[in-house]
Each structure stands twice: as C-alpha cells, then as structure tokens.
Amino acid sequence: MIATPPLTKSSDTLFAVxxxxxxxxxxxxxxxxxxxSQETWGLDPERVDHVGAAGVDLFFVxxxxxxxxxxxxxxxxxxxDFWIRRVARVVPAYWVITLLVFVLAWTLPSLFNSTVASLHNLxxxxxxxxxxxxxGNTGPLLVVGWTLNYEMAFYVLVAVTAGLFSDRRLLAASAVIIAVVVTGIVAHPANLTLEFYTNPILLEFVFGILVYHAWKWGGGRELGGRRLASIAIFALGIILLVGQWERPLQDWRPFFWGVPAMAVLYGGLGVLTFTSPFLARLGYWSYALYITHVFVVTLYIKHIMSAIAPISLPWQAHYLIMTGAALAVAAxxxxxxxxxxxxxxxxxxxxxxxxSVAEPSHGA
Known part of the structure; x- marks a missing residue:
C-alpha cells in the first residue's frame, strides 16, 4: 500500500490511479x-466479499x-530525493498508528487476540x-502493516537499481524479484523472513511495471480508438475478480488476483478518464483508510453492535455505517x-x- 499526496502537474490526468x-x-x-464478522459470530465472509482481500493485490500492481x-x-x-519522498509519505503516519497499537496493547491487552506489546515487536x-x-511470526503490530514491509523492500530495490545502476526501465528490479520468487518456490525456506521475502506476491510489483510500459507504449493518455479495448480489458478484470469471490487466500494469489488486477489497472487507465473531485479525494484518503479502518471495524463489530443488538438492521446497513465511519476517521x-x-x-x-546545494529536483 502506497501513500500519495494530491496529484502533481506531471500526472494530473491519471485520476484512474x-x-x-x-x-x-x-x-x-x-x-x-x-x-x-466470521471470527465474532461464525458468519461466512466468503458469501459476500472474500475477494476484497484482492484490494492488496491491486495496491501492489x-x-x-x-x-x-x-x-x-x-x-x-x-x-x-526519491527516497526522501517515499519516507515522508509512508513512515510518519504508519509510525503514529503503530505506536497507538503498542500503547493500546500494553495498557488494554484484552482488546487484542494475539498482539504482543513488547519493545522488540515495536x-x-x-x-x-x-x-x-x-x-513467532513476522507480522508487525499493525495487522495490515505487512504490506508496508513489502512496499519498503520494493522501494529499496528501485532506489538501488535505478539510482546506482541507472536502470530507468526497472528491468533489473524485475529480474531480481522474479529470481527471489523462483528461489522461494524451489527452496521452500524454513526461515520466516526468507519465506516472506520470496513470496510470489512480489510478482505483482512486476505486473505494475509491465502495465506502465504497455500503457506508455500505447501512447499513455492518448487512447484514441483503443477506448473499446480498454473498456473490455477493464470489464474482464472486474469479472475475473468478482467471479472468484469465494477463492481463499493462497500462495498463487498473484495469478488469481494479481493478473485480474493488472487488467483492472490497464483498462482503468483508458476508462476512468473523467474528473471527479470526490473520488479523487477518496484516493487521497486511501492510505489513511487502509491503516486506520481496522480500529473502526473492530470497535463497531465487537463493541457497538452488541449495544444495538435489540435494533434489527440488515447487514447492508451495518456495512454502510462502518464504511461511513471508516471514511470519516480516514479523512x-x-x-x-x-x-x-x-x-x-x-x-x-x-x-x-x-x-548546502541549490539544484533542481527531479524526484516524484
């Protein structure tokens, strides 16, 4: 998951992103x-939106x-400048939330199932x-923070290959990712850290690089007569994701969810060209929503819903309430x-x- 400020002048047409x-x-x-909901009441999440986890795959692409x-x-x-911008966008907000989780787990451990508030974990x-x-695991204190560990590793790889070796097309970065994933598939490392950093989900960063080069090769914003093709690819990606909403999380999620995410992004670049300040603002809030929503959802399901149990509401109403509350907190x-x-x-x-130095910056 990557944090992003308002669109810059160089990319102000990419509202699709x-x-x-x-x-x-x-x-x-x-x-x-x-x-x-399943954990609390034994309800089956696969009935409705198990494939929602594929949002992570789309983030990586x-x-x-x-x-x-x-x-x-x-x-x-x-x-x-590249690295300064990455740190400034990702680190401060994440550290604030991580410290909040640590304090809560330290003072109110009953709120958590397995989170351990130790200084080592912090x-x-x-x-x-x-x-x-x-x-005994590699997950950070913030349950969704595992994706940020992948993001930071990817940023380091990009900085090294592009900064030190002038790999502006990220071919070397892609080759390294493919090599470590293949190594993991063949070697099945027992070490948890090695297992984490050789997971096939890393391939989804390569998928995103491929989408960029295909988009650039196709003329970027100038889609012309390719709009129908973009619509078809975009629709196909959505259908592939929605059509397998009961698929459980597994090692080959880059194939089942990453490839459709590629189609959604590539097609979306040609379809989602309209301007919507509201939707763009939701995009600006996406990082905040990602790292804060667990607090809202947990509070509502485990505590608030028990207080309003006498009030009979359809599940759609609960979703609407939680979505609105999560967006408000994120904003x-x-x-x-x-x-x-x-x-x-x-x-x-x-x-x-x-x-010390007065020179123009060409960073993000």
Missing part, C-alpha cells in the same frame, strides 16, 4: 468486516506502475523489516495527521540539502 486506490482500500475494508512512472520520467533521477514493526518477533487522520506530518518530514529531510 486515485479512483482505483480508493476502490482497493474499500475492498480491504469490506474484507476485514467479513473476516471479523498500482505501486509497481507508479514507481516505474516516477523512475521513467525524463531528466536525472535523484535517488536521494522496534521490528517500526523498522519495516519482516523479522521474526517474540510471538480526519489524513487532514490532521498524515498530510501535516508528511509535509513536515519532507521539509526536515530536505533541509541539509537546501543549505
């Missing part, structure tokens, strides 16, 4: 609503696309590295925490450079 980020975040919200677009821009690639979580923790977090902290961090990290 913002809309699809919003859709991916909402899909993950609905999946966790169903999963927690989008991330690969965006990194390829950033690195492929004309001009000198400034690896330092430091590992803040590091964005999937190391084995005291509870507040984005406005009051994520965006201000991101700007402050960006200014702070750039300060030494501004004092």
């Amino acid at each position: 913002q809309y699809l980020r919003a859709a991916a975040a909402l899909a993950v919200v609905f999946y966790h609503v169903s999963a927690l 989008i991330s690969g696309f965006i990194m390829a677009m950033i690195v492929g821009r004309p001009g000198r690639f400034d690896v330092r 430091f590992v979580s803040l590091s964005f590295v999937a190391l084995e923790q005291s509870d 507040g977090f984005y406005t009051l925490v994520e965006r201000p902290l991101s700007r402050l961090t960006l200014a702070w990290l750039r300060r030494p450079r501004a004092l």
Whole structure:
C-alpha cells in the first residue's frame, strides 16, 4: 500500500490511479468486516466479499506502475530525493498508528487476540523489516502493516537499481524479484523472513511495471480508438475478480488476483478518464483508510453492535455505517495527521540539502 499526496502537474490526468486506490482500500475494508464478522459470530465472509482481500493485490500492481512512472520520467533521477519522498509519505503516519497499537496493547491487552506489546515487536514493526518477533511470526503490530514491509523492500530495490545502476526501465528490479520468487518456490525456506521475502506476491510489483510500459507504449493518455479495448480489458478484470469471490487466500494469489488486477489497472487507465473531485479525494484518503479502518471495524463489530443488538438492521446497513465511519476517521487522520506530518518530514529531510546545494529536483 502506497501513500500519495494530491496529484502533481506531471500526472494530473491519471485520476484512474486515485479512483482505483480508493476502490482497493474499500475492498480491504469490506474484507476485514467479513473476516471479523466470521471470527465474532461464525458468519461466512466468503458469501459476500472474500475477494476484497484482492484490494492488496491491486495496491501492489498500482505501486509497481507508479514507481516505474516516477523512475521513467525524463531528466536525472535523484535517488536521494526519491527516497526522501517515499519516507515522508509512508513512515510518519504508519509510525503514529503503530505506536497507538503498542500503547493500546500494553495498557488494554484484552482488546487484542494475539498482539504482543513488547519493545522488540515495536522496534521490528517500526523498522519495516519482516523479522521474526517474540510471538513467532513476522507480522508487525499493525495487522495490515505487512504490506508496508513489502512496499519498503520494493522501494529499496528501485532506489538501488535505478539510482546506482541507472536502470530507468526497472528491468533489473524485475529480474531480481522474479529470481527471489523462483528461489522461494524451489527452496521452500524454513526461515520466516526468507519465506516472506520470496513470496510470489512480489510478482505483482512486476505486473505494475509491465502495465506502465504497455500503457506508455500505447501512447499513455492518448487512447484514441483503443477506448473499446480498454473498456473490455477493464470489464474482464472486474469479472475475473468478482467471479472468484469465494477463492481463499493462497500462495498463487498473484495469478488469481494479481493478473485480474493488472487488467483492472490497464483498462482503468483508458476508462476512468473523467474528473471527479470526490473520488479523487477518496484516493487521497486511501492510505489513511487502509491503516486506520481496522480500529473502526473492530470497535463497531465487537463493541457497538452488541449495544444495538435489540435494533434489527440488515447487514447492508451495518456495512454502510462502518464504511461511513471508516471514511470519516480516514479523512480526519489524513487532514490532521498524515498530510501535516508528511509535509513536515519532507521539509526536515530536505533541509541539509537546501543549505548546502541549490539544484533542481527531479524526484516524484
């Protein structure tokens, strides 16, 4: 999952990316609503939106696309500015939420099922590295934070291959990802960290890179007569995802969910060309929604619903209430925490450079 500020001048026509980020975040919200409902009452999430977990796969494909677009821009690639921007966008908001989880797990452990509030787990979580923790897994304190560990690893790979070896097409980065995934499939590493970083889900970053190059080769924003093809590809991707909503999570999710996500992104770039400030704003909130929605969903299902049990409501009403509450919290977090902290961090990290060197930046 990648955090993104308002669209820049160089990419202000890619509203499709913002809309699809919003859709991916909402899909993950609905999946966790169903999963927690099953955990709490024994309800079956596969009936409604098990495939909502594929929102993560769409996020990874989008991330690969965006990194390829950033690195492929004309001009000198400034690896330092690239890394500063990645850190400023992702780290501050995530650290705030991680520290909140730690404090809650430390003071009110009854709120959690398996989260262990140890300093070791906290430091590992803040590091964005999937190391084995005291509870025997590689998952960070924030349950959805495992995706950020993959994102950070991908950013490091992009920075190294593009910054040090001038791999502006990310061919070397793609080759490294494919190689480690093949190694994992063949070797079946017992070490949890090696197992994590050789998971086939990494291929979805490569899928996003492929989508970027196909989109660029096809003329980018100038779709012309290819609009019908874009509509067909977009619809096919959605059908493939919705048609397998009962498929459980598995090792080959890049094939079953990543490939349809490719189709959704590639087709969406040609279909979702309209301007909607509301949908774009949902896209801006997508990172905040992703890292905060678990609090809202858990609070509502485990505590609020028990208080309103005498009131008979259809499940659609509960979904609507939770979605509205999650979006409200995300909007507040984005406005009051994520965006201000991101700007402050960006200014702070750039300060030494501004004092010593005056040169234009070609970063994202």
